[in-house]
Amino acid sequence: MMTATKVKERSLLGIKELDRTEILQLLNRTAYWDNQAEKLTPVLRSHFVANMFFENSTRTRFSFEMAEKRLGVQVLNFTAAASSVEKGESIYDTVRTLESMGIDAGVVRLKPAGVLQQLAEKVSIPLINAGDGNNEHPxxxxxxxxxxxxxxxxxxxxxxxxxxxxxxxxxxxxxxxxxxxxxxxxxxxxxxxxxxxxxxxxxxxxxxxxxxxxxxxxxxxxxxxxxxxxxxxxxxxxxxxxxxxxxxxxxxxxxxxxxxxxxxxxxxxxxxxxxxxxxxxxFPQMANGVPVRMAVIERAIH
The missing domain is CATH 3.40.50.1370 (Aspartate/ornithine carbamoyltransferase)
Known part of the structure; x- marks a missing residue:
């Protein structure tokens, strides 16, 4: 099990908390994945990631899912519109539920700013910010x-x-x-x-x-x-x-x-x-989203 420090290091909650070296490492790793001719490099085949979207975004979710599948990750897609969150279950309970089922990392998108930071303090898996309110979209x-x-x-x-x-x-x-x-x-x-x-x-x-x-x-x-x-x-x-x-x-x-x-x-x-x-x-920006997210997911799990 990851230590709290390790979880924090592997999470990506915002760019504001990264230093220049960390950004460079992620960009270099993006370039590595961008230059792979093989579409599928299943280095994370035995890992599970949940995409937890409490706010709609087809484009970002597909980009994350493509990145995860190219790494061989087992993907669980969770959308709030068809979920128990609509029935009043809290975002925290949903993340904790999926964590207890054994996911290795969570990709989270939500409307309220600041909630993701609070969540990250309470769970023991790395979280990746896929957009939180008007706060960040790292x-x-x-x-x-x-x-x-x-x-x-x-x-x-x-x-x-x-x-x-x-x-x-x-x-x-x-x-x-x-x-x-x-x-x-x-x-x-x-x-x-x-x-x-x-x-x-x-x-x-x-x-x-x-x-x-x-x-x-x-x-x-x-x-x-x-x-x-x-x-x-x-x-x-x-x-x-x-x-x-x-x-x-x-x-x-x-x-x-x-x-x-x-x-x-x-x-x-x-x-x-x-x-x-x-x-x-x-359109190249959209294409570059996949190797970037591969680098971020790899950092969260490896």
């Missing part, structure tokens, strides 16, 4: 860092603009912590009512025009449902002011790349033609 940041390093060779000195709903974005936070640790410069661009003031000391807020002068332009998904609550005026208005339109994309520097954590609201945060343009790394 594997997304790692795949973003890997995509950038693959493109530019290194992360140090890169200027990265993150544009969109910073306030509600766990992707923006994880990327901010990861990129600054690796020596990149981060700047934000957001409508006033989508800014996260507490992050301003770590990354300046700049105009849209200024944000386009960067090595990486990372667009965030706009939650269109926020329109109902008045946070978002309208999709058209958002596109006009903060969308990466074809016209804006044409002004980008020759070497600038475009990123997005997906799913994309086409013709809202990014124009359709720009999603498919040669500057776009949106």
């Amino acid at each position: 594997t997304q940041a790692l795949l973003d860092l890997y995509t950038m390093s693959k493109n530019f060779g290194e992360l140090k000195g890169l200027k990265v603009s993150i544009i969109g709903d910073i306030m509600h974005s766990r992707v923006a936070r994880s990327n901010l912590w990861g990129l600054t640790k690796m020596g990149a410069k981060v700047q934000f661009c957001a409508p006033d009512n989508m800014k996260a003031p507490e992050l301003a000391e770590f990354a300046p807020y700049v105009t849209m025009e200024e944000a386009l002068k960067a090595d990486v332009v990372m667009m965030l998904r706009v939650q269109l449902e926020r329109h109902a609550s008045g946070i978002l005026q309208s999709a058209e208005e958002y596109r006009k002011q903060f969308g990466l339109t074809e016209e804006r994309a044409a002004k980008l520097d020759k070497s600038t790349i475009i990123m997005h954590p997906a799913p994309v609201n086409r013709n809202v945060e990014i124009d359709d033609a720009v999603v498919e343009s040669d500057k776009s790394r949106i």
Whole structure:
């Protein structure tokens, strides 16, 4: 059985708690898995991992499942919509139940921020954060860092603009912590009512025009449902002011790349033609998610 220290070292709750060396180790291991010609390398064939998704996300769950299966892991998929959590059983009880059945690690996605940290203190298996509230999404940041390093060779000195709903974005936070640790410069661009003031000391807020002068332009998904609550005026208005339109994309520097954590609201945060343009790394990002998650799962279990 793993000691509490070992469990903590093998869990991945956020990028904020990793140091530069740990991030580099994960990126190097990602490169190793990325370069394997064999799709199936069953080094973890005798291990069980539960994907516990208390918040929907088909894309992230499939990426984790693909990573697990490529490593030969026995996968248990748990989704809250069809589970006892809907009947009032707590998230903690569910994780403890699966732990007592003998899983070796858990991948957890949930809405409330901070709950995952509390869970990790109470269980004796490594936990991997697949997104918690507006707190962190560490594997997304790692795949973003890997995509950038693959493109530019290194992360140090890169200027990265993150544009969109910073306030509600766990992707923006994880990327901010990861990129600054690796020596990149981060700047934000957001409508006033989508800014996260507490992050301003770590990354300046700049105009849209200024944000386009960067090595990486990372667009965030706009939650269109926020329109109902008045946070978002309208999709058209958002596109006009903060969308990466074809016209804006044409002004980008020759070497600038475009990123997005997906799913994309086409013709809202990014124009359709720009999603498919040669500057776009949106689909390679998704592809890179699998080797990143292989590295993270391997670290949790090995």
